[in-house]
Amino acid sequence: MRNNFSMSLPANLVTIVILFHGKCGITKGTSLYLISMATADLLVIVFNIILLTLLFKYFPVFLFYTAMCSFNIVMGYAVKDCSVWLTIAFTIDRFVAICCHNLKARYCSARTAALVVTIVWSVSTLRNIPFYFRYQSLGTWGGVPWGCGIRPEFFILPGWVAFFWIHQLLNPLIPYLLILLFNALTVRHIVLANRARRGLRSTSNRDQRGDAEMVNRRKSIILLFVVSGSFILLWMPKVSVFLLMEITNNHFYPSYDHPVMIADISGTVLFYLSSCTNTALYALTQSKFREELKRALKYPFTLIRECIHTSK
Numbered sequence: 001m002r003n004n005f006s007m008s009l010p011a012n013l014v015t016i017v018i019l020f021h022g023k024c025g026i027t028k029g030t031s032l033y034l035i036s037m038a039t040a041d042l043l044v045i046v047f048n049i050i051l052l053t054l055l056f057k058y059f060p061v062f063l064f065y066t067a068m069c070s071f072n073i074v075m076g077y078a079v080k081d082c083s084v085w086l087t088i089a090f091t092i093d094r095f096v097a098i099c100c101h102n103l104k105a106r107y108c109s110a111r112t113a114a115l116v117v118t119i120v121w122s123v124s125t126l127r128n129i130p131f132y133f134r135y136q137s138l139g140t141w142g143g144v145p146w147g148c149g150i151r152p153e154f155f156i157l158p159g160w161v162a163f164f165w166i167h168q169l170l171n172p173l174i175p176y177l178l179i180l181l182f183n184a185l186t187v188r189h190i191v192l193a194n195r196a197r198r199g200l201r202s203t204s205n206r207d208q209r210g211d212a213e214m215v216n217r218r219k220s221i222i223l224l225f226v227v228s229g230s231f232i233l234l235w236m237p238k239v240s241v242f243l244l245m246e247i248t249n250n251h252f253y254p255s256y257d258h259p260v261m262i263a264d265i266s267g268t269v270l271f272y273l274s275s276c277t278n279t280a281l282y283a284l285t286q287s288k289f290r291e292e293l294k295r296a297l298k299y300p301f302t303l304i305r306e307c308i309h310t311s312k
Contacts, residue, residue: 009050011276012042018292025288026223028110033090036117037227040083041276047076049272066137069148074131077167080271081124084175087231088182089116094224095182099189127170130163168242176239179228190221219286226281234274238267 015038018024019031026034051072093116097108106112134154138147154160241264255261 009042009045012038012045014293014296016042018289018296021292023288023292024286026286027108029093029108029113030090030223032110032113032117033086033093036121037083037086037090040079040086041274043075043079044083044272045276047072047079064147066135066145066148070132070135073135073148074128077128077131078125081128081171082121083274084171084231085120085124086117087227088175088178089120091179091182091224091228095186098186098221098224127167134160172235172239172242176232176235179231183225183228183232186221186224222285226285230277230281231274234270234277235267237263238271241267 016035019035019038022028022031024031093108093113096103100107134150135148136151137145138149140146151160154164241260244260256265
């Protein structure tokens with residue numbers, strides 16, 4: 001499984017490079033959101049899968065130093081938060097662009113996108129710093145604290161209990177509900193606007209296929225629903241297990257064969273999968289992205305051919 005997820009590393013890098021060149025026919029603000037999301041997804045795989053794999057294989061002792069272990073856990077949580085909340089920021093940006101024409105000129109800009117992305121990265125990192133102090137060493141080795149064990153007081157002290165609940169609400173429950181809400185509002189606006197526009201165009205007897213505004217709106221809608229729809233589907237098992245555990249007040253299960261444990265592990269795998277799919281989704285829905293992707297894949301062969309011709 002780790003080898004399969006490691007394939008997302010070059011995929012996300014290619015996505016970042018293509019979007020950075022700005023030849024995909026989307027605005028600078030939207031490109032900035034997509035680049036930031038691809039970067040967050042890339043770091044999710046790096047800190048939670050690839051880095052752990054390399055350390056386990058080549059530097060197993062280094063990984064179990066308490067400071068290193070705690071730092072990796074903090075960064076793992078932080079980049080997951082960034083990935084989730086950047087998806088929400090992108091959903092809100094598209095909601096404003098499609099449904100709030102009075103705010104569109106002021107909000108849907110590269111400057112606003114840069115500010116929002118900076119805030120998301122900063123807040124996501126700062127709010128996960130307490131996780132560093134959640135763990136204690138299991139002993140010492142050569143005078144250095146070794147191992148990562150959860151402090152017993154984490155489960156009983158009011159401050160830690162409150163922190164745990166706030167963390168669970170901010171990821172995944174509230175993000176999931178926000179994406180569902182904004183997508184529902186966007187769909188409602190689109191249905192009403194299209195109905196009114198068809199009525200106006202039918203009275204003027206014009207061919208709807210030549211409606212440039214409808215075409216641009218359709219492209220924006222497809223991009224929004226592909227990104228947020230993928231998030232909703234791939235996060236559904238994780239959110240469902242979280243709600244089930246809280247409703248039944250049962251967070252521990254006797255074995256990995258228990259159905260809830262299987263669902264929880266499957267939900268975690270699907271979450272990591274959501275960090276690997278953006279390149280494929282963009283390629284399926286954006287024609288200019290496909291063109292740039294083909295050009296990027298052909299570039300090494302083109303470069304080799306040019307070098308051969310030059311040497312002759």
